[in-house]
Amino acid sequence: MIPAAFDYVRAGSLAEAIDLLRRDPDGTKLVAGGHTLIPTLKLRLASPALLVDIRGVAEMKGILVGEDSIGIGALTTHAELLASNALHQVLPIFRQAANLIADPQVRNRGTIGGSLANADPAADWPAIVIALKAELEVASASGSRRVAANDFFVDIFSTALEPDEVLVAIHIPRPAADMRFTYRKIRHPASGYAVVGVAAGLRVNVGVAADVSIGVTGAAGHAFPGDVAAKFLAGKALSQGNIEEAARLQSAATECLSDRYASAEYRASLVRTEITRALLAVAA
Numbered sequence: 001m002i003p004a005a006f007d008y009v010r011a012g013s014l015a016e017a018i019d020l021l022r023r024d025p026d027g028t029k030l031v032a033g034g035h036t037l038i039p040t041l042k043l044r045l046a047s048p049a050l051l052v053d054i055r056g057v058a059e060m061k062g063i064l065v066g067e068d069s070i071g072i073g074a075l076t077t078h079a080e081l082l083a084s085n086a087l088h089q090v091l092p093i094f095r096q097a098a099n100l101i102a103d104p105q106v107r108n109r110g111t112i113g114g115s116l117a118n119a120d121p122a123a124d125w126p127a128i129v130i131a132l133k134a135e136l137e138v139a140s141a142s143g144s145r146r147v148a149a150n151d152f153f154v155d156i157f158s159t160a161l162e163p164d165e166v167l168v169a170i171h172i173p174r175p176a177a178d179m180r181f182t183y184r185k186i187r188h189p190a191s192g193y194a195v196v197g198v199a200a201g202l203r204v205n206v207g208v209a210a211d212v213s214i215g216v217t218g219a220a221g222h223a224f225p226g227d228v229a230a231k232f233l234a235g236k237a238l239s240q241g242n243i244e245e246a247a248r249l250q251s252a253a254t255e256c257l258s259d260r261y262a263s264a265e266y267r268a269s270l271v272r273t274e275i276t277r278a279l280l281a282v283a284a
Helices: 014-023 037-042 078-083 085-090 093-098 104-109 112-118 125-131 227-233 240-253 264-283
Strands: 007-010 028-031 050-053 063-065 069-073 135-140 143-148 153-155 166-173 180-187 194-205 208-217
Touching: 014 028, 014 050, 014 135, 014 166, 028 037, 063 085, 069 085, 078 093, 078 104, 085 093, 093 125, 093 180, 112 125, 112 166, 125 180, 125 194, 125 208, 180 264, 194 264, 208 227, 208 264, 227 240, 227 264, 240 264
Parallel strands: 007 050, 028 050
Antiparallel strands: 063 069, 069 166, 135 143, 135 166, 180 194, 194 208
8 A cells, every 4th residue: 555645854863853743743753663654654554744764863873881771772773782792791681582573674674762662562672671670761852751661661552652752762770790681482473573472580599589570572462570470489499389380470460462363361371381481591
């Protein structure tokens, strides 16, 4: 199909992009990688009056690994996250997850910020930033603010972003040296999206779970923290029985989606098995 007519502007700076968005938030769409927006334009599920290309905005690019925190620009591509050795040394989960996203063509064009702002319930990065306890920096004409990843994802394709705000960067507190993370997902065979995906972090102290962090995607209307499992396991011995019980409790507490590919019961089962496998992997 052919999109409805729209005007196109290439923003040269973040300030210009914010100003263009401020003038007509409801009639303006931002585009970077465009993997979601372009198909919706072709199907006329979206018909903006103005399309603002932010691909060239330098302030929204790059990876900065600091002593206390890691900053990732929203326009950083999946391929750049996959290739970053500095990031891999501190958080290898980024390379692990990026390598599971779609194919090289998508990874070379798609951005982490676009994925997070789109808030597809089966996207990979939302589970990662939740497990990493990240904060998402958003900006508008009135200034910038940070939103905890746990609070950013509201519903299917819905976030805490206001209509006139732009997702600028992801800020991650640098984890303890002995904190380990992993990401697992059951891929949809056609799209590659997660039927269920689990990002898990674990720090062990003398056989006891000293710190547990879990993010889940694909199972519900939006990515969410696996707080039920984390709270159960915190301070307990890392036996297989305790890990399996933590996963069972999280599965029972999750209201799962149901569609033609996977029933709610099947997704609940995957939540249980994938949390178990992810925690056993980092515990090892």
